[in-house]
Amino acid sequence: MILVFGEEFExxxxxxxxALAKRLGDYKVVVSEDFDDIDGDVIRVExxxxxxxxxxxxxxxxxxxxxxxxxxxxxxxxxxxxxxxxPMVTNVIKLENGDRFKATSLTYGGKVLVDLxxxxxxIFVVNRGYYDPNEGRGTPKVERLDLDFEDDVELIxxxxxxxxxxxxxxxxxxxxxxxxxxxxxxELAKELAELLNGVVAGSRxxxxxxxxxxxxxxxxxxxxxxxxxxxxLGISGATEHVEGVKAKNVIAVNTDRDAPIFRIxxxxxxxxxxELLPVLIEKLREIKS
Amino acid sequence: xxxxxxRLKELTNNKYFQCIQCGTxxxxxxxxxxxxxxxxxxxxxxRLGMVEDILNSNAQxxxxxxxxxxxxxxxxxxxxxxxxxxxREKSLLEGKVxxxxxxxxxxxxxxxxxxxxxxxxxxxxxxxxxxxxxxxMKKKSAEVLLLPECFGAYHRRCKQATKALxxxxxxxxxxxxxxxxxxxxxxxxxxxxxxxALFEDLMEKNMKVFRKYEFKYIVTHDAHAFNALKNFYxxxxxxxxxxxxxxLEKLKGMFNELDYTVTYHDSCYxxxxxxxxxxxxxxxxxxxxxxxxxxxxxxxxxxxxxAGGGGIWLDSVMxxxxxxxxxxxxxxxxxxxxxxxIVTGCVLDIPMFEDALKVTGxxxxxxxxxxxxxxxxxxxxx
Amino acid sequence: xxxxxxxxIVPDLVMGxxxxxxxxxxxxxxxxxxxxxxxxxxxxxKEKTGGNLEVVGIVDDELRDDEAMEEALALAYAKGAxxxxxxxxxxxxxxxxxxxxxxxxxFKDYDVVMVGIQSIDSFAGYLGGILSGxxxxxxxxxxxxxxxxxxxxxxxxxxxxVVGKFRVKTPAILGVVSAERxxxxxxxxxxxxxxxEMKVEEIEVEVPDxxxxxxxxxxxxxxxEITLLEGDVEELADKLVEVFKSLSLV
Ligand SMILES: Cc1cc2nc3c(=O)[nH]c(=O)nc-3n(C[C@H](O)[C@H](O)[C@H](O)COP(=O)(O)OP(=O)(O)OC[C@H]3O[C@@H](n4cnc5c(N)ncnc54)[C@H](O)[C@@H]3O)c2cc1C
Ligand code: SF4
Ligand code: SF4
Numbered sequence: 001m002i003l004v005f006g007e008e009f010e011x012x013x014x015x016x017x018x019a020l021a022k023r024l025g026d027y028k029v030v031v032s033e034d035f036d037d038i039d040g041d042v043i044r045v046e047x048x049x050x051x052x053x054x055x056x057x058x059x060x061x062x063x064x065x066x067x068x069x070x071x072x073x074x075x076x077x078x079x080x081x082x083x084x085x086x087p088m089v090t091n092v093i094k095l096e097n098g099d100r101f102k103a104t105s106l107t108y109g110g111k112v113l114v115d116l117x118x119x120x121x122x123i124f125v126v127n128r129g130y131y132d133p134n135e136g137r138g139t140p141k142v143e144r145l146d147l148d149f150e151d152d153v154e155l156i157x158x159x160x161x162x163x164x165x166x167x168x169x170x171x172x173x174x175x176x177x178x179x180x181x182x183x184x185x186x187e188l189a190k191e192l193a194e195l196l197n198g199v200v201a202g203s204r205x206x207x208x209x210x211x212x213x214x215x216x217x218x219x220x221x222x223x224x225x226x227x228x229x230x231x232x233l234g235i236s237g238a239t240e241h242v243e244g245v246k247a248k249n250v251i252a253v254n255t256d257r258d259a260p261i262f263r264i265x266x267x268x269x270x271x272x273x274x275e276l277l278p279v280l281i282e283k284l285r286e287i288k289s
Numbered sequence: 290x291x292x293x294x295x296r297l298k299e300l301t302n303n304k305y306f307q308c309i310q311c312g313t314x315x316x317x318x319x320x321x322x323x324x325x326x327x328x329x330x331x332x333x334x335x336r337l338g339m340v341e342d343i344l345n346s347n348a349q350x351x352x353x354x355x356x357x358x359x360x361x362x363x364x365x366x367x368x369x370x371x372x373x374x375x376x377r378e379k380s381l382l383e384g385k386v387x388x389x390x391x392x393x394x395x396x397x398x399x400x401x402x403x404x405x406x407x408x409x410x411x412x413x414x415x416x417x418x419x420x421x422x423x424x425x426m427k428k429k430s431a432e433v434l435l436l437p438e439c440f441g442a443y444h445r446r447c448k449q450a451t452k453a454l455x456x457x458x459x460x461x462x463x464x465x466x467x468x469x470x471x472x473x474x475x476x477x478x479x480x481x482x483x484x485x486a487l488f489e490d491l492m493e494k495n496m497k498v499f500r501k502y503e504f505k506y507i508v509t510h511d512a513h514a515f516n517a518l519k520n521f522y523x524x525x526x527x528x529x530x531x532x533x534x535x536x537l538e539k540l541k542g543m544f545n546e547l548d549y550t551v552t553y554h555d556s557c558y559x560x561x562x563x564x565x566x567x568x569x570x571x572x573x574x575x576x577x578x579x580x581x582x583x584x585x586x587x588x589x590x591x592x593x594x595x596a597g598g599g600g601i602w603l604d605s606v607m608x609x610x611x612x613x614x615x616x617x618x619x620x621x622x623x624x625x626x627x628x629x630x631i632v633t634g635c636v637l638d639i640p641m642f643e644d645a646l647k648v649t650g651x652x653x654x655x656x657x658x659x660x661x662x663x664x665x666x667x668x669x670x671x
Numbered sequence: 672x673x674x675x676x677x678x679x680i681v682p683d684l685v686m687g688x689x690x691x692x693x694x695x696x697x698x699x700x701x702x703x704x705x706x707x708x709x710x711x712x713x714x715x716x717k718e719k720t721g722g723n724l725e726v727v728g729i730v731d732d733e734l735r736d737d738e739a740m741e742e743a744l745a746l747a748y749a750k751g752a753x754x755x756x757x758x759x760x761x762x763x764x765x766x767x768x769x770x771x772x773x774x775x776x777x778f779k780d781y782d783v784v785m786v787g788i789q790s791i792d793s794f795a796g797y798l799g800g801i802l803s804g805x806x807x808x809x810x811x812x813x814x815x816x817x818x819x820x821x822x823x824x825x826x827x828x829x830x831x832x833v834v835g836k837f838r839v840k841t842p843a844i845l846g847v848v849s850a851e852r853x854x855x856x857x858x859x860x861x862x863x864x865x866x867x868e869m870k871v872e873e874i875e876v877e878v879p880d881x882x883x884x885x886x887x888x889x890x891x892x893x894x895x896e897i898t899l900l901e902g903d904v905e906e907l908a909d910k911l912v913e914v915f916k917s918l919s920l921v
Contacts, residue, residue: 280912486858
């Protein structure tokens with residue numbers, strides 16, 4: 001049996017975990033918030049902390065435990081591994097069940113894959129974007145468990161950045177990374193976004209530098225874009241960034257043929273974005289007028 | 290404090306206290322109107338024991354080492370190579386380093402270049418050429434050692450200038466080679482930023498490599514590398530404008546006509562610092578069809594591009610004080626005198642001015658070319 | 672306040688690595704970037720609380736004298752660490768459970784231990800979280816700031832650009848993503864001075880064999896099937912316009 005721990009702060013990845021669990025065998029999904037369309041057995045708990053995780057783990061004795069490579073999964077998984085001593089694999093992009101688990105992990109900054117065989121029981125922290133969340137949707141059978149343990153870690157406040165446009169829901173997102181080189185080039189991206197009826201976003205370095213507000217950040221510590229097209233301009237495609245890219249079509253422009261962003265792109269353009277954009281914008285303007 | 294005073298004595302030949310408070314320096318400085326501490330006020334504050342006030346104001350970072358103040362100071366005080374780096378050193382030691390600069394310094398220390406690029410890829414630009422550029426490691430000796438320095442080796446745009454220079458050398462049938470992977474930052478910016486130990490470390494490592502090989506002289510298109518190699522490493526080095534000038538008779542016979550109105554930007558480390566004014570001008574003038582116009586502020590009075598002395602990694606600091614960067618003023622000046630090409634002598638100028646052209650919206654009207662690029666164009670026929 | 676910080680070294684991806692089926696061969700090592708952030712945050716926290724900071728390098732036996740480890744410890748010393756330790760693992764292991772168990776005894780005397788949330792070469796566990804499980808300490812990862820008001824207040828990234836403030840019981844281990852201030856530059860004079868002056872207590876520990884995870888092979892990710900457009904800018908722009916049209920964006 002597979003025990004899935006839903007992600008507390010980023011609900012969507014929970015569906016991906018469920019999609020994976022379904023392929024592995026019987027499963028139960030533990031969540032601390034209301035989900036009305038998770039397929040299968042759902043255990044609703046008041047809150048998710050390591051004590052709850054430990055208790056449910058002891059109760060169900062699963063052969064495999066799935067967490068998301070996301071804020072709460074990354075805290076709870078290693079804690080459970082530390083307490084129980086059972087094997088733990090991170091950055092999992094593929095997992096199969098058998099006598100042992102067969103796992104593939106993406107490591108070394110996305111430069112290396114490693115195939116592993118893992119004894120049961122074991123813990124997996126699964127990357128986002130490798131399993132179809134829709135496969136995790138369906139009709140839930142919810143059971144409430146009154147598990148409430150005091151934790152040694154207590155949330156006292158959530159600080160939200162002031163909201164403007166919601167890039168996570170925009171159909172077209174034009175996103176800039178460090179490859180744009182200079183703040184002034186953001187204007188080019190904005191122009192492109194405007195011509196395509198989209199919005200502008202950026203990688204973390206861009207936001208860190210204050211070139212765009214925090215609400216425009218794509219990636220693990222930013223937002224997940226889920227629209228139709230994501231245009232990555234001068235973004236290398238670090239794992240943490242790519243985790244937030246769930247748009248159906250990724251178009252990437254990068255000078256580096258080997259840039260990891262091309263690995264998730266449908267169309268890759270090997271070019272200097274600062275040379276390409278002005279020309280592209282010009283052509284789009286012509287078409288519009 | 291003692292350390293600072295000792296450093297000041299050493300770097301200014303004990304002259305920093307001879308300041309007569311005339312204010313020439315601040316009046317000459319591109320940042321004079323914005324900075325809380327002009328060199329004059331810095332010296333005054335040091336005298337009054339108010340060094341921390343200077344450091345807290347960040348004024349020590351508001352200098353792009355243009356040498357204007359130093360060249361005009363009636364008391365001949367080494368402001369650029371002395372007062373400023375000494376203050377910066379103190380700042381570094383106190384851990385107060387602007388972030389961009391800090392990153393560049395860490396990278397230079399670790400990888401020998403500010404870009405966090407692999408030293409193995411330092412010859413990447415050469416591989417983009419359709420002929421082989423030999424390395425010293427293979428060749429052991431050559432007449433000319435071509436030294437692209439970090440920007441010339443890694444920076445996308447600056448590499449174009451490096452490649453142009455290599456092509457010109459090939460056309461001239463010069464016996465030249467590069468250090469390739471053995472090359473590392475020569476460290477002039479590092480020194481001007483007050484990281485003296487790193488500068489000496491780089492110099493020591495570079496000298497070891499230079500000593501392994503035989504060459505008559507080094508040619509570089511990086512004015513800061515030129516300055517360091519000439520005045521600190523004590524090596525036989527030519528700026529590429531001098532090299533082109535030395536070969537001018539041969540080149541003239543091969544030049545095709547170009548239809549440009551060209552102005553020439555005197556880089557601080559060619560002009561004010563090292564007195565090279567005429568060679569690049571003569572090279573440009575000898576290209577048929579080229580109309581040469583001077584910037585209003587030229588030669589000793591040329592305005593800095595803003596990259597020097599680590600300025601390329603101080604943009605955020607600058608922006609806090611200065612609304613219009615010097616490079617923006619500079620490209621507007623080029624427009625005023627009717628130039629359609631700004632020819633530069635230091636690779637750092639290129640990204641500075643190209644950026645400024647974008648910022649000022651002059652990018653359609655004016656282009657920036659390294660002098661080697663202009664020469665190559667004339668050789669290849671426009 | 673007894674503060675600890677863990678520093679590790681990892682293959683330097685800037686210099687490149689060789690991927691062999693049975694192992695990854697690095698050309699050079701560097702301090703793990705997230706650990707550098709953890710160290711920086713630990714220094715900030717020391718400044719905030721006036722606590723005592725001990726920095727612990729963790730390194731495999733074969734790399735015990737690697738200059739990257741020297742550098743990592745010297746940087747820590749130059750930034751204000753009060754004492755330094757180097758824990759030498761008697762054998763190399765990728766399994767963080769084994770590392771955590773090997774070193775756990777040496778982490779019993781801290782109120783707070785900062786460690787990078789992960790290292791680039793990891794695929795079997797996160798050291799900080801596992802160590803907290805072994806020791807029974809509190810754990811928070813994704814840390815971007817730490818304060819003290821008599822108790823620990825930790826800022827953690829929650830995704831979606833949201834930051835959560837947590838009250839955390841000590842002793843605690845914190846998995847740091849990024850320090851609240853940029854990594855400070857240590858000038859070479861200071862680094863050299865630190866290398867000369869620093870005293871590092873070396874501790875050798877035995878790595879237990881817990882088994883359970885077997886590496887079948889390392890390999891390079893396949894380049895996926897994508898349309899890779901190359902050529903001159905004019906051409907590329909035309910092709911992109913076609914792509915936009917096919918997606919009915921224009
Ligand atoms: C826990 C954690 C959370 C994180 N969260 C996030 C997050 O939410 N979002 C995020 O983005 N990052 C996040 N990061 C950081 C992430 O690891 C990367 O550092 C970051 O995404 C890199 O941004 P970038 O692609 O813009 O820059 P770089 O990696 O520097 O990439 C720049 C790219 O531009 C290309 N390029 C350069 N010049 C040009 C040019 N002229 N034209 C075209 N292309 C060019 C280069 O080849 C390169 O591929 C996180 C990291 C951690 C550890
Ligand atoms: S120009 Fe020289 S003498 Fe005059 S104030 Fe400046 S430093 Fe002093
Ligand atoms: S060197 Fe140039 S920028 Fe620096 S203080 Fe002197 S005049 Fe100003």
